[in-house]
Amino acid sequence: MITFATISFLGLPLLAILLLNIVRKETGGTISINIGFVVSIIQMIAAVVCLSLLWLHGKDFIEFSLFWDMNATLGSARFSVDLFSLVVLFCIGMVSLASLLTAKKTIGAKALNYTNLLMVIMLGMNGIAVVTDLFSLYVFLEITGIASFVMIALLHDKRGLEGAFKYLVMSAIASALILGSLALIFTQTGSLVYGDVANALADWRNAQYAPLLVVAFVAFIAGFSIKAGIAPFHGWLPDAYQSAPASVSVLLGGIVTKMAGVYAIIRVLNSVFVSMPMINQTLLILGLISIVFGAVAACGQRDFKRILAYSSISQIGYIIIGIASGSLLGFVGAMLHFFNHATFKTTLFVNSAAVEAQTGTTDIDQLGGLQARMPVTAVSSILAFLSMAGIPPLAGFWSKLLIIIAVWQSASVAGGAIALAASIFTAAYFLILQRKVFFGPLEDHLTEITEAKGTISLAAVLLSIVTVAFGVLFPVILNFLHLQGIL
Amino acid sequence: MEGQGIIFICIFVPLIGAFLLPIIGRFMPRLRNILALLFVLTAFISAAIALPQALSGTPILWQMELPLGFTMGFLADGLAVFMAMTSSLVASIIVFYSFGYIEHYPNQNEYYMMVVLFIGSMMGLVFSTNLLLIYLFWEISAVCCWRLIGFYRGKDIVLRADKAFLVTVGGALLMLIGFISIYVQTGTFNLLDMQGNAISNAAMVLILFGILSKSATLPLHTWLPDAGVAPSPVTSLLHAAVLVKIGVYVYARLFLVNFQLDAVWETAVPVIAGVSALVSAGAAMIETDIKRIIAYSTISQLGFIFLGLSCGTMVGAAGGLLYILMHSLAKGGLFLCAGIVEHSTHTKDINKMGGLAKCLPITAVAFACCAFSVMGIPPFGGFFAKFMVINGAATSASPWVSVIFIIGAVMTIIYLLRVFIKVFFGEITHPDIKEGSWEMVSSVSILAALSLLGGIFINLPSYVTTFIIESLGRW
Numbered sequence: 001m002i003t004f005a006t007i008s009f010l011g012l013p014l015l016a017i018l019l020l021n022i023v024r025k026e027t028g029g030t031i032s033i034n035i036g037f038v039v040s041i042i043q044m045i046a047a048v049v050c051l052s053l054l055w056l057h058g059k060d061f062i063e064f065s066l067f068w069d070m071n072a073t074l075g076s077a078r079f080s081v082d083l084f085s086l087v088v089l090f091c092i093g094m095v096s097l098a099s100l101l102t103a104k105k106t107i108g109a110k111a112l113n114y115t116n117l118l119m120v121i122m123l124g125m126n127g128i129a130v131v132t133d134l135f136s137l138y139v140f141l142e143i144t145g146i147a148s149f150v151m152i153a154l155l156h157d158k159r160g161l162e163g164a165f166k167y168l169v170m171s172a173i174a175s176a177l178i179l180g181s182l183a184l185i186f187t188q189t190g191s192l193v194y195g196d197v198a199n200a201l202a203d204w205r206n207a208q209y210a211p212l213l214v215v216a217f218v219a220f221i222a223g224f225s226i227k228a229g230i231a232p233f234h235g236w237l238p239d240a241y242q243s244a245p246a247s248v249s250v251l252l253g254g255i256v257t258k259m260a261g262v263y264a265i266i267r268v269l270n271s272v273f274v275s276m277p278m279i280n281q282t283l284l285i286l287g288l289i290s291i292v293f294g295a296v297a298a299c300g301q302r303d304f305k306r307i308l309a310y311s312s313i314s315q316i317g318y319i320i321i322g323i324a325s326g327s328l329l330g331f332v333g334a335m336l337h338f339f340n341h342a343t344f345k346t347t348l349f350v351n352s353a354a355v356e357a358q359t360g361t362t363d364i365d366q367l368g369g370l371q372a373r374m375p376v377t378a379v380s381s382i383l384a385f386l387s388m389a390g391i392p393p394l395a396g397f398w399s400k401l402l403i404i405i406a407v408w409q410s411a412s413v414a415g416g417a418i419a420l421a422a423s424i425f426t427a428a429y430f431l432i433l434q435r436k437v438f439f440g441p442l443e444d445h446l447t448e449i450t451e452a453k454g455t456i457s458l459a460a461v462l463l464s465i466v467t468v469a470f471g472v473l474f475p476v477i478l479n480f481l482h483l484q485g486i487l
Numbered sequence: 488m489e490g491q492g493i494i495f496i497c498i499f500v501p502l503i504g505a506f507l508l509p510i511i512g513r514f515m516p517r518l519r520n521i522l523a524l525l526f527v528l529t530a531f532i533s534a535a536i537a538l539p540q541a542l543s544g545t546p547i548l549w550q551m552e553l554p555l556g557f558t559m560g561f562l563a564d565g566l567a568v569f570m571a572m573t574s575s576l577v578a579s580i581i582v583f584y585s586f587g588y589i590e591h592y593p594n595q596n597e598y599y600m601m602v603v604l605f606i607g608s609m610m611g612l613v614f615s616t617n618l619l620l621i622y623l624f625w626e627i628s629a630v631c632c633w634r635l636i637g638f639y640r641g642k643d644i645v646l647r648a649d650k651a652f653l654v655t656v657g658g659a660l661l662m663l664i665g666f667i668s669i670y671v672q673t674g675t676f677n678l679l680d681m682q683g684n685a686i687s688n689a690a691m692v693l694i695l696f697g698i699l700s701k702s703a704t705l706p707l708h709t710w711l712p713d714a715g716v717a718p719s720p721v722t723s724l725l726h727a728a729v730l731v732k733i734g735v736y737v738y739a740r741l742f743l744v745n746f747q748l749d750a751v752w753e754t755a756v757p758v759i760a761g762v763s764a765l766v767s768a769g770a771a772m773i774e775t776d777i778k779r780i781i782a783y784s785t786i787s788q789l790g791f792i793f794l795g796l797s798c799g800t801m802v803g804a805a806g807g808l809l810y811i812l813m814h815s816l817a818k819g820g821l822f823l824c825a826g827i828v829e830h831s832t833h834t835k836d837i838n839k840m841g842g843l844a845k846c847l848p849i850t851a852v853a854f855a856c857c858a859f860s861v862m863g864i865p866p867f868g869g870f871f872a873k874f875m876v877i878n879g880a881a882t883s884a885s886p887w888v889s890v891i892f893i894i895g896a897v898m899t900i901i902y903l904l905r906v907f908i909k910v911f912f913g914e915i916t917h918p919d920i921k922e923g924s925w926e927m928v929s930s931v932s933i934l935a936a937l938s939l940l941g942g943i944f945i946n947l948p949s950y951v952t953t954f955i956i957e958s959l960g961r962w
Contacts, residue, residue, distance in 0.1 A: 329555075369640065372593075391630065391656070392623035401619070401667075408671055417664050424657045431649040439637055440645045475553055482554035 002053050005046040006064040006081060009089060009130060012039050013123040020116050029111035036100045036115045039122070043093035051086045055484060063132075078193075079130040083486070084335050088129050088263055091342040094466075095254035096122055098346045101459035102353045103247035105452065110154055114247065117154070121147040121251065125259040134182050134192040134272070137264060141178070141227070144260050145171045148252060152244040163236075163243030170226055170236040177223030184216035194271040201273065217279060220268070221286075228261020230286050230320060231293040234313045238301075241309035242362075246353035249305055253312055254346035258338060262316055266323045266334060283324035284411055288418055290317030295425030299432060304352045304362035307433055308345065314426065315341050315388060321419055322403035327410040332487055333402030340387065340395040340470065347384035347463040351377045354452035354460065355437065364433060369442030373449040378438040380460040385430040387467045390423045395470035398478075490540060491549040494561045494614055497533040497571060501526045502607030509596035516595065523599040524582045527606050531575035534568050534610075541568040542954060550616070556675030561614040565955035566744065566808075570613045570736050573812045577728040577819045578606045580930050584823050585720045587924030588830065592718070598638060602724065605631035609729055613736060618666040618676045621737060622659065625701070628733060629655045632725050636717040644716045651710040655700050658707060662697025665690040678745050686746040694741065695756075702734025704793065705763035708786045712770075715778035715835075719826025722778060727785055727818035732811055735792045743796060743804060744959060754885045756797035761891035764790030768898035772905070776835045777825045780906055781818070787895060788814050788861065794892055795876035801956055803879020808952040810872035813860060813941055817869055820857035820934030824850050827923040827931065828910060837906060842915030849928050851911045856935035858903045860942070863896055868941030871949060 016039045020032050050062065061082035081089070096118060107114050124147060127140030149171070153164035186192055188209060189200035204213050222233065229237035237257065241249050265283070273279050294314030301307045319341065322334030354377045355370065356362050371378035387396035400423070408416030451457060470477070481487045504526040512519035540547055541563050550560035582602060589598055605628055612624035629652060637648030666676070668690045673681045696707070703711035703726070711726055724730070742748050764787045771783035792814065795807025827850045828843060829835055844851040860869035873896060880889035922928050941948060 386630065389656075391626045392619070393627070397623075405667060405670065408667055413668075416667065420664050420667070421660055423660055424653070427653060427656050431652060435645050435649055439640065439648075440642060441640050475551060475557070475559060478553055478555070478557060487554055 002050070002062065003064065005049045005053075006062060006079070007066065008042060008046045009081075009126045010066055010079070010123065012042060013119040013126065016119045017116060017123075020112065020119065029109070032112045032115035033100055033104050036118055037097065039119065040093045040096040040100060043122070043126075044090055044097070047086045047090035047093060050081055051083070051090075054083065054086070078132050080132050081130055084266070085129040087335055087339055088259070089126060091339055092122060092125050092129070092255055092259070094463075095251060095342055095346050098254065098350055098459040098463060099247045099251040101455040102250050102350055104455045106246045106353060106357050106456075114151070114154060117147050117151045118251070121151065121256065125255065128259050128264060132194050134185070134194070134197065134268070137268075138175075138178060138182060141260055141264065142175060144256060145175070145227075148248075148256050151248045151251070152240055154248060155245050159243040160245070163240045166236045167240040174223040174226035177219040177226075181216040181219040181223065184212050184219075188213055188216075194268075197272050198274050201276075204276075217273070217276070221265075221279065221282060224261050224265045224268075225286060226261075227257065228265065228316055228320075229257050229313055230261070230316060231290040231313055234290075234294070237313060238306050238309040241312070242303060242305045246349075246356055250346055250349040250353060253308055253349045254342050257312070258316070258319075258342065262319050262338065265320070266331075269323060270331070277326070280324045280326045280411070283320050284407070284415055287317040287320035287324055288415055290314060290320065291419055291422045292317075292425070295422055295429065298429040299425060301429075302364055304355060304364055304433065304437065305349070307364075307429055308348050308352060311388065311426065311429065312345060314422070315345065318400060318403055318419065321407050321411075321415060325403070325406040325409075325411045327406045329402055329487065330406030330410065332481065333399050333406055337396070337399035337403060340399050340467070343463055343466050343470070344384040344387045344396060347380055347460055347467065348388075350456060350459045350463065351381040351384070354456045357456065358449050358452050359446065364436040367437045367443065368440050368446065369438070370446065370449065371438040372442050373446065374438075374451045376451055376457045376460055380464040381438065382434065383464045383467055385434070387471065389426040389430050391427075393471045393474070395467045395474070398471065398474045490537065490547045491561075493533045493537050494547055494549060494563050497530050497537070498561065498607060498610045498614060500529045500533075500607075501603045501610060505600045505604035505607055508600045508603060512596040512599065519596070519599055520586050523603050524579060526603050527575055527579045527582050530606060530610050531572060531579055534571035534575060537563045538568050538572065541565045542951070542958075544958065548616075556670065556673075556677060556680075557619065558617065558675065558677040558680070559620055560616040560677070560679070561611075562616045562679070563614055564744075565951070565958060566736075566739060567613045569808065569951060569955060570732070570811070571610055573815050574609050574613075574729045574732065575606060577815045577934075578602075578609075578724060580933055581720045581724045581728065581819060581823070584723075584826075584927050584930035587926035588720050588826055589718060592638070594638065594640075597634060598718075601631045601634045602721075605635070605724070605729070609733065612733060616678045618669065618678065621740075622663055622666060625659055625662075625697075625733065625737075626656065628730060629659065632714075632730055635721045635725060636714045638718050638721060639716065641716075647710075647713040647716050651714050654707055654710045658697040658700025661693045665693030665697070668693070678740075682745055684746055686748065688749055688751075691748065691752065698734040698738050699759070700734075701737075702731045702789050702793070703786050704734070704760065704789055705766055705786070708763065708767065711786060712774075712779045712782040715776065715782050719778070719822055719829060722782070723819045723822035723826070726782055727822050728815040731785060731789060732815065735789065735796060735807070735811060738793070739796050739804075739808070743956075743961065750884075753797060753799040753883065754888070757794045757880065757885070757888045760790040760793035760797070761888055761895070763787070764794075764895040765891060765898070768895050768902065771902040772898065775837050777828065777837050777840075777906060777910065778822070778835055780837070780902060781821050781825055784821075784861065784899065784902065785818055787899060788818065790895065791873060791876050791892060794880055794888065798880045798883040798888070800879040800883045801953075801961075802875050803883060805949070805953040805956040806872055806875025806879050808955060809949055810869075810876055812948055812952075813868040813872045813938065816934055816941060817857040817860035817867075817938045820853060820931050820938065821861065823927070823931045823934065824854040824857065827927050830923055830927075831920040832917050837909045840910045840916055841913040842911070843917065843920075844911040845915055846917065846920045847911075847922055849922060849932060853931040853935035854911065855907060856938055857931075858907055860938035862900045862903055866939070866942040868938050868945065868948070870942060871945045875949075
């Protein structure tokens, strides 16, 4: 059972890629999307199974390997899943499912290409989640990155190519920084396995080439900040999100950049750079800049997807400061916010996909009063936005609260207060978008618009249920985490 | 402990029931209306049932133990039950009034859902024993308020709804920062665990921002007159009877019941309230939009409530509570009367009205009764409340504050008489208009009658409020 569940994280997307390319190209469309459904649903189930096994056996993590002996000494990658990676794996499954549901309605003739790429990207992200050494991390980062460039340009339109190119260039710089940093770390520590590097770095200040290590840390943070789109490294992100096809934006905004950037930072910070307060301080400042900058910039945007892109920058900031607080509470808060962000941001990108599919535009100045015509989209977007703005009892409030308390207690009072007060900007762009798109009077040229029926609405409804349920049941979750000894 | 069920009924029947209303409304609008009224009445009745036990000294308490000091609970003490009864009583009448007022407009499903949800969150807020729960219900009420103000969906109407949302949420966020600073000090959000704690001035300032923004007090009051673009029952509900009372209630809950305040606030808060009362009374004198006048009058009267609660004397505090009740009844009535006038004449400009007493006799009488109560003319209920508040202030540490409020009271009389005379007397401008529907007229009559009866039988409410304040054991 447990072997099957763990192996499915990497094996299943690989198997699916094989399957997808056996069927005939002409009939492959719907079948391929359905295969995608199966893979993402199994991944969610597998994550839940592993979580419950983890708790049943009282273990902190489960180690596994793919086709080789786990105990072989040299040159073999080892994988491991713990609470955080399982939560993240669940998110990957969930967002992929939402992306597929959106794609079913919007992707048309490109279904086979899309699903193939989705499987590659899932493989990459799952890999990031389960690896235990820095080099494998880099490999899976690249897999994820390359698949996403192609996905952004999937429709071969000019905007998509431009966005993909921007992302490609920035991402290449990031990769170079990360790879350079890995090389420096390797020369100084002689290993790239998380645990070994952490041990070797415990006393890094007295190392022979300590300045080199500092360079490595800086390059490392810069590289991952680009990947995560943390301000001021965010330049590529709004363009990439805006120009991608609807279902790809769902995927990018919901999970990809969070995996490639945020998850990797958190993982490395927690298992490699354990004893380095200066990295935490740097990240705290970067996180705060992101929060404020992203939210303020979002207020000035006129495109549905760009608003969401900037709000992603802002929300990633919260996850980053949570982890930068260095406390357990902050880590749990960051983990929960990771999950919540995946939920509400995916909802919003699905909503934008619905609006785009029905009206043909995401320019908010050309929209208005859509609530009367698209009630499901309108209500789910309100719920997602309120969750993002930290309005209780929705999910986003609780994770933000934990993060802010953690920052306040362990890192900086001002940081906590700023992060909380910045929520007002979140509320501001929420109001702007709602007023222009959904609330307000119905524009004359929109009276014929109907709700995006079928799978898009289904995705929005399912994700909204998760947001509301998580928020309302939070006391239960808190109690549960406490009983498990996590908090 | 026994009787916990009654709190749950009081909170969760409207809170959960609200979400059923749009579903029912799709098929049976009539049933939806009746259910909406029923849910709010349920809250009132269950609060009334909880009253004897609340006053007996062993209030009903329900708690859920949570780690990290998040322990949540509901407590039905005298203050909470009094507030729950006041708001659900006025809210029931307002919902009943809506039957007539709202029936010709679209989005009724959303309207009833938001009104009932709003009452549910109010019930939740008054019983909460946890700062986070207070914040939670506070924000739900802000969201409802936002949807309700924007009910008519016009471009500038939605803009004003957004303004109200931003101001109250901005204030609430500052308040939450204050709450977190308290949490970091004490390690808990549970009010019962920090009874009698001193609170830092920084936290007090932050929390005060939240309270002032919600209770529309200077300098965070501007959203309230603007919110007059909402349907009249909504303005009545939000801006007279319930929403603005959330701020004063939380003030009472935190600073009368729970925390020790620095002595400086016994002067500072009355001064803020006094300035607010005077400035807004001045604004009410020059406005020509009937709903804006009444809205400014609300801001002004809220100053009196703050004065009573913050002046540091027992009479004042009891008067402040009594004021909440009397003001909710009378101001709710005034807004509903304004609604009837607006409905009949299709204008809100008092210069374009005159002699309406001829065609709208019942509304005119009801308006007069409610206005007298707000002015503080005996034997209406408002008189006793105003008397107790000013009496309390005059015997407090800084008696000179009461002078400001006496001036404010005089101004109240002037601007309300001005409205009344302009609208109901003089040259007849609208000769062929009719009274509102029977639901609307009977609602305002009930509120007017209650304002009068509340004054004639002042013993009962004043006994309850004095008892509640005495049992706090502060003085």
